[in-house]
Amino acid sequence: MKILRSIEAADLEDIAIGGAILGTGGGGDPYIGKLMAQQAIKAHGPVKLVDVAELPDDALVVPVCMMGAPTVMTEKLPQGDELINAFRALEQLLGRKIDAVLCGEAGGVNSTTPFVVAAMTGLPLVDGDGMGRAYPELQMVTFTMHGVSATPMVLCDDKGNSLVLDTVSNAWTERLARAATVEMGGSALLAFYSMDGATAKKAVVRGTLSLCAQLGETARKNRNAPQGPVKAITDLLNAEVVFHGRIKDVDRKTVGGFARGTASFEGVEEWKDHTFKLEFQNEFLMAERDGEVLVTTPDMITVLDAETGMPVTADSLRYGLRLVTLAFSGHPEWLTEAGIALVGPRYFGYGVDYTPFVANSAD
Amino acid sequence: MKILRSIEAADLEDIAIGGAILGTGGGGDPYIGKLMAQQAIKAHGPVKLVDVAELPDDALVVPVCMMGAPTVMTEKLPQGDELINAFRALEQLLGRKIDAVLCGEAGGVNSTTPFVVAAMTGLPLVDGDGMGRAYPELQMVTFTMHGVSATPMVLCDDKGNSLVLDTVSNAWTERLARAATVEMGGSALLAFYSMDGATAKKAVVRGTLSLCAQLGETARKNRNAPQGPVKAITDLLNAEVVFHGRIKDVDRKTVGGFARGTASFEGVEEWKDHTFKLEFQNEFLMAERDGEVLVTTPDMITVLDAETGMPVTADSLRYGLRLVTLAFSGHPEWLTEAGIALVGPRYFGYGVDYTPFVANSAD
Numbered sequence: 167m168k169i170l171r172s173i174e175a176a177d178l179e180d181i182a183i184g185g186a187i188l189g190t191g192g193g194g195d196p197y198i199g200k201l202m203a204q205q206a207i208k209a210h211g212p213v214k215l216v217d218v219a220e221l222p223d224d225a226l227v228v229p230v231c232m233m234g235a236p237t238v239m240t241e242k243l244p245q246g247d248e249l250i251n252a253f254r255a256l257e258q259l260l261g262r263k264i265d266a267v268l269c270g271e272a273g274g275v276n277s278t279t280p281f282v283v284a285a286m287t288g289l290p291l292v293d294g295d296g297m298g299r300a301y302p303e304l305q306m307v308t309f310t311m312h313g314v315s316a317t318p319m320v321l322c323d324d325k326g327n328s329l330v331l332d333t334v335s336n337a338w339t340e341r342l343a344r345a346a347t348v349e350m351g352g353s354a355l356l357a358f359y360s361m362d363g364a365t366a367k368k369a370v371v372r373g374t375l376s377l378c379a380q381l382g383e384t385a386r387k388n389r390n391a392p393q394g395p396v397k398a399i400t401d402l403l404n405a406e407v408v409f410h411g412r413i414k415d416v417d418r419k420t421v422g423g424f425a426r427g428t429a430s431f432e433g434v435e436e437w438k439d440h441t442f443k444l445e446f447q448n449e450f451l452m453a454e455r456d457g458e459v460l461v462t463t464p465d466m467i468t469v470l471d472a473e474t475g476m477p478v479t480a481d482s483l484r485y486g487l488r489l490v491t492l493a494f495s496g497h498p499e500w501l502t503e504a505g506i507a508l509v510g511p512r513y514f515g516y517g518v519d520y521t522p523f524v525a526n527s528a529d
Numbered sequence: 530m531k532i533l534r535s536i537e538a539a540d541l542e543d544i545a546i547g548g549a550i551l552g553t554g555g556g557g558d559p560y561i562g563k564l565m566a567q568q569a570i571k572a573h574g575p576v577k578l579v580d581v582a583e584l585p586d587d588a589l590v591v592p593v594c595m596m597g598a599p600t601v602m603t604e605k606l607p608q609g610d611e612l613i614n615a616f617r618a619l620e621q622l623l624g625r626k627i628d629a630v631l632c633g634e635a636g637g638v639n640s641t642t643p644f645v646v647a648a649m650t651g652l653p654l655v656d657g658d659g660m661g662r663a664y665p666e667l668q669m670v671t672f673t674m675h676g677v678s679a680t681p682m683v684l685c686d687d688k689g690n691s692l693v694l695d696t697v698s699n700a701w702t703e704r705l706a707r708a709a710t711v712e713m714g715g716s717a718l719l720a721f722y723s724m725d726g727a728t729a730k731k732a733v734v735r736g737t738l739s740l741c742a743q744l745g746e747t748a749r750k751n752r753n754a755p756q757g758p759v760k761a762i763t764d765l766l767n768a769e770v771v772f773h774g775r776i777k778d779v780d781r782k783t784v785g786g787f788a789r790g791t792a793s794f795e796g797v798e799e800w801k802d803h804t805f806k807l808e809f810q811n812e813f814l815m816a817e818r819d820g821e822v823l824v825t826t827p828d829m830i831t832v833l834d835a836e837t838g839m840p841v842t843a844d845s846l847r848y849g850l851r852l853v854t855l856a857f858s859g860h861p862e863w864l865t866e867a868g869i870a871l872v873g874p875r876y877f878g879y880g881v882d883y884t885p886f887v888a889n890s891a892d
Contacts, residue, residue, distance in 0.1 A: 327701050330693035338690050345712040349704050 167220045170293055170376070173213040175204040178278060180382025183477060185277025187381045187399065188374070190468050191480035192449035193273010193300030194232060203278035206285040213284040215293050216266065218370045221363030226262060228253065228360045229296060230283050231270035233304065233321070233343060234353030235425040235448065248322045248355040249279055250286050255320040255328060256357040268366065269295040269375060270307065270359070274479065276300065277378050279355075294370035296359065298497035299466055302424055302448040304343055305336035306509050308499050309359045312369035319343065319358035323350035348423040371497055385475045395475025396490050403468075405494035406525035408453060408460060409442040410434055410472060416483045424448055429483045431491075442491065444469070446480040451514050453491060461493040462511035464500030465523040468492050493523050530583045533656055533739070536576040538567040541641060543745025546840060548640025550744045550762065551737070553831050554843035555812035556636010556663030557595060566641035569648040576647040578656050579629065581733045584726035589625060591616065591723045592659060593646050594633035596667065596684070596706060597716030598788040598811065611685045611718040612642055613649050618683040618691060619720040631729065632658040632738060633670065633722070637842065639663065640741050642718075657733035659722065661860035662829055665787055665811040667706055668699035669872050671862050672722045675732035682706065682721035686713035711786040734860055748838045758838025759853050766831075768857035769888035771816060771823055772805040773797055773835060779846045787811055792846045794854075805854065807832070809843040814877050816854060824856040825874035827863030828886040831855050856886050 182196035257264050267289050269280040284291035296307030316339040321329045329346050333339045347354040388398035411431035418427035424447050431442040445452040450467035453460045461467050469478045472488045510520045545559035593612055620627050630652050632643040647654035659670030679702040684692045692709050696702045710717040751761035774794035781790030787810050794805040808815040813830040816823045824830050832841045835851045873883045
């Protein structure tokens, strides 16, 4: 298998930051994600990143993921052991050796969890994921649209408990795994959506981990550039700055295993006298400007620190922070009828239809 | 293996009624339990009841059970298929043939669920259970006191979803299985606490199903006797009538997968001018008379219709019903320190120590 790139511990800095940018507010804190994966790579050696096209059609590919409210993940650090336990238990259940590790979603933690497993097992890691971003629920992956079952799925906690789920639909997997995760204290580690190489070639969003690395690198290299990092990131993503302002209020609660809430902003500079609001359920799902819906899922909303360009998760929104919000088009697969049914605004209970967001490149 | 007795469909009438008497308010509705088991026996033939002492030491014995709030079980009839699916899935997981079926708890439904599996598989059914009564939580079995692990456990619902649990303690099994059961709509079918024959001989409460049959028969044969059925049942159980009265209020809610509440009574006849109160969480857990705690778990509180002697579950308590409450001593194994720690009043959040109830035989 041709190796795209060998990933060293130092590379995880950029990947975690880039993951948090694509994480659109969710997917975990990049600092924690980075530490976890760096520790595994230092102990076990670098990770071989491969393109999905390199996989033999009959290869067995398994994504790993952390599940739970990011609010909890930050306080309850995941251990590499729980991830590898879930992965090995699923391997045993499937009765054959897994050939490659896959990323479930992009995010500060969930872009890095597969590196932990790839480092510990020595298996190649596919450069891609099941979302091209982060979404709050398990069934919200391109894998679902390609008929891949989330089960058999293994779910492990930090205490040594494990569950094997076998469900009639990926939506049922989400319901039962969420209930177990809440009971386990709000976070759990998963191995699921096992598929063969032929399916992975169709179902995986390609290049997500390379894009994470590129985004992180862009943020880092432009931190002190004259135009600043925000402009460079905006350009790379073909995004538009839809607001620049200070947080004046955050209403947040952890409910049903999710961090849900609303953040309200007051504008600064060119956005003075304008108002802005973000709705989130782990991820940013909808943005309103001056009382009108501006962006919804499947399009992407990401929030950066106005000075440093560092991504800000929904979990770290605090009164007074000065932030820039970017919006850009979602991965084409999410913009289909099937995609909108899975992750569109009506699924999340917002009373609006999806209207494509088109970034104004003149901005 | 010497067969104690062959159980025909007609015998289930008594067993279900007796099960509900020992069910102390929980364990499911006997009418539903009877129908389920009768249907299975009519389709597959009678069930061979065996004494636990007959089991070879290396026999594999597996209890089956229905889990959930009885309030839900009554409206969502269990299907034989779900039980047999759980049982067969556990058998496959354990990698060897199961030799005998065991009852988890006595109750209107849960005394009869093992008959469904025994009839469908042709396996012998052990005359005993893990409680000698019903209790609301999974870890509350004599099996726990004998070091038997509840897991691996298989939990199935009516939709085709299944879970395999592997937990660090039986208390964790309860938490995770309860969360899944709530998500599955409030009821689920289980196969768990697999053990060998040698362990079963120590851990099983012997003779529970025969006692159910005897209690049901006593109730039936004395329905029109001069002294009435209540007296006959009271005598058979070495119980005491602790109250006779009408329900004046029931405060009930289904919360966390349990039917919880309080029933208040006003006395009739010799109990006129006295008050009485029952606390329940699926089962009757505590009785207060004239404001004083009179009986708590592990001692047994059962409620009979004053006229017919038929057991009344906590779920069927209704304003105006005229009922007799019996109390009697719990199985000796529950009266130990370990037993009281598992099921005593403090576990359920009542601020009293367990004080043994001694039936006044002069009553």
